[in-house]
């Protein structure tokens with residue numbers, strides 16, 4: 001996949017088959033659009049293009065962006081689009097001035113002149129351009145003038161699946177990890193760097209890798225204990241995860257810490273990816289470390305039982 005971090009380096013295509021959007025989560029609904037994009041690309045002999053925006057438009061144009069929680073970081077999106085077999089991914093730096101392009105300017109300057117769009121594939125509810133004024137009806141009426149065709153993914157196809165980034169976010173912050181994973185078509189994951197904690201874990205028989213997530217808008221699911229797969233250097237380890245403030249040890253800041261099974265290596269400063277598979281229980285305040293250790297032992301049994 002060719003990745004462009006701005007449109008300056010994009011070489012105009014002869015026959016671009018294009019879709020655009022923020023695609024937060026790259027969930028099953030998005031995947032439906034992307035699958036159709038690939039079919040059209042094959043039929044037409046063109047090249048597939050995804051136009052996406054970063055940072056997330058809401059962080060630039062809304063007042064309430066501090067509440068924004070994202071399902072995928074830009075790195076995660078790049079990986080997902082690549083796995084789905086998209087040929088060109090253009091990440092348009094979303095600025096205030098970009099947000100002020102009218103739909104006509106967006107179509108002419110970006111879709112036609114920059115990209116070489118001959119087919120545009122969009123969901124029925126997709127809108128673009130200043131104040132989201134560009135709609136499918138607008139495109140349909142005007143596309144021949146612009147020299148490309150538009151294909152809409154019908155309402156039934158998208159609504160039938162009832163999949164939305166908002167619904168997935170709600171599932172994650174209420175601990176419904178199975179539902180989120182089903183809608184995503186994969187396990188929700190957190191990636192980051194392993195950082196030092198209080199170094200207490202090893203003394204109680206459960207060392208925990210503390211994950212620092214770099215993306216400030218990344219959604220961290222509901223506090224509690226989860227069954228996970230941890231991906232370290234392309235190897236997968238089963239394990240368990242606690243998300244929370246660790247009331248038992250008077251913790252105050254929210255941490256993400258994983259105990260990996262069959263693993264024994266110091267990995268401070270290294271990358272780690274955690275895939276959340278199942279929610280076990282809420283985080284609790286125990287009367288002392290002994291009680292906590294006993295419970296973590298039970299969590300381990302329950303985790304192994306879940307895998308079995």
Ligand SMILES: Cc1cc2nc3c(=O)[nH]c(=O)nc-3n(C[C@H](O)[C@H](O)[C@H](O)COP(=O)(O)O)c2cc1C
Pocket residue numbers: 197198199200201202206207208209210225240241242245246247248249257258259282283284285286292296299
């Ligand atoms: C599976 C698992 C479950 C945990 N559950 C709780 C909990 O319910 N309450 C709590 O205060 N801490 C919980 N913890 C966090 C421990 O307090 C923490 O791992 C320990 O303090 C070690 O911290 P350290 O990595 O900073 O050394 C849990 C940790 C794990 C791995």
Ligand SMILES: Nc1ncnc2c1ncn2[C@@H]1O[C@H](COP(=O)(O)OP(=O)(O)O)[C@@H](O)[C@H]1O
Pocket residue numbers: 194195196197198199200201202203206207208209210258259260261262263264265266267268
């Ligand atoms: N099975 C394991 N699961 C998680 N981390 C492990 C494991 N084995 C070794 N480690 C290492 O030990 C560290 C965790 O030990 P811990 O005593 O909890 O320290 P900290 O409080 O700094 O996280 C991890 O960051 C990792 O480098």
